[in-house]
Amino acid sequence: xxxxxxxxxxxxxxxxxxxxxxxxxxxxxxxxxxxxxxxxxxxxxxxxxxxxxxxxxxxxxxx
Amino acid sequence: xxxxxxxxxxxxxxxxxxxxxxxxxxxxxxxxxxxxxxxxxxxxxxxxxxxxxxxxxxxxxxxxxxxxxxxxxxxxxxxxxxxxxxxxxxxxxxxxxxxxxxxxxxxxxxxxxxxxxxxxxxxxxxxxxxxxxxxxxxxxxxxxxxxxxxxxxxxxxxxxxxxxxxxxxxxxxxxxxxxxxxxxx
Numbered sequence: 001x002x003x004x005x006x007x008x009x010x011x012x013x014x015x016x017x018x019x020x021x022x023x024x025x026x027x028x029x030x031x032x033x034x035x036x037x038x039x040x041x042x043x044x045x046x047x048x049x050x051x052x053x054x055x056x057x058x059x060x061x062x063x
Numbered sequence: 064x065x066x067x068x069x070x071x072x073x074x075x076x077x078x079x080x081x082x083x084x085x086x087x088x089x090x091x092x093x094x095x096x097x098x099x100x101x102x103x104x105x106x107x108x109x110x111x112x113x114x115x116x117x118x119x120x121x122x123x124x125x126x127x128x129x130x131x132x133x134x135x136x137x138x139x140x141x142x143x144x145x146x147x148x149x150x151x152x153x154x155x156x157x158x159x160x161x162x163x164x165x166x167x168x169x170x171x172x173x174x175x176x177x178x179x180x181x182x183x184x185x186x187x188x189x190x191x192x193x194x195x196x197x198x199x200x201x202x203x204x205x206x207x208x209x210x211x212x213x214x215x216x217x218x219x220x221x222x223x224x225x226x227x228x229x230x231x232x233x234x235x236x237x238x239x240x241x242x243x244x245x246x247x248x
Contacts, residue, residue, distance in 0.1 A: 035165045037112060037190040037198065038094055040176065041120070041128060041144035041158015042183070050148040051183025054134055055159070056099065056141035058176040059092045060189070062166055 095161055098138040099130050103159065109196035114162040117142065120195055124153025136177040144185055158185070160195045 040055045042048055095115045096103065104118035106127055112118040119128045128144045135141040144158045166172065176187050190198035 035191075035193065036163040037160050037188075037192075037195050038163055039120075039158055039160045039186070039188040039190055039195055039200070040142065041156065041160075041185055042125070042146050043156050043158070043186045043188055043200070047154065048146075048148075048184050049154060050146060050152075051185055052143070052145040052147075052181035053183070053185040054131065054141050054143045054179035054181070055187075056136040056138070056177045056179075058094045058097045058142075058187070059174070060094045060163070061092055061173045062170045 093163060098135075099140045099142040099159075100138050103130060103142075109194060111193045112160045112162050112195055114164070117159040117161050120160045121157040122153075122155035122196055125155050125157035126152045128158055134179045136179075141179075145181075146183075156196065160190075 038058070038060055040058060041053075042051050096117055099117065101116065104113060104116055106119040106121055108120075109122055112120060121127060125146045128142060130140050131143045132140055142159050146152050146154070146157055148154045172189060174187055174189060178185075188200040190200040192198040
């Protein structure tokens, strides 16, 4: 099974000590093999080196 | 002074942050345990993960992700993914993952998270497939321009510069340009 997700990438603006705001752009549908996973952390190939991030209030919503 | 940054990005036509549509409908967060307040699953290697909660995942030899009590944005806990390659950890994928329901065709997805960048590059990803190690994904990648924790808080000069310019805040944000399989192990 493949799900088609209508991907619309965000354009981010950073604001220190506050909120980062993203605005939407027109996107392109992409196909995923189902089911899906949500992942936070270090991904990709080796070569990222040392990294350290803290995540909170992770959200995923669909419509 | 600590720097708190809320990172939010959109995959989909939804509104960021408030997660409220223009029509008034409220988007429901499908991420379980979004603030890491509940105990998470034991660490696993490559393969599948369960739905309903985070599982600590590690492709092998990386520093184990942990739940921490500081820094946090809301609540009492947050998830920290730290891979100390400079001190012997394997440079492989690690983090937290959870399975999601399959989305319907043409679903529009919104992803967001608060992040506290300390070093390196990390991501939030929506993945396809059953193996978190080998999955097509769309990743929101965040890069910290400071190589080490110590240097991030070493001088007031850096803090003042960040306040003047968002682009100097220590994070480079990038959205995906392609969807391609990623093999992590």
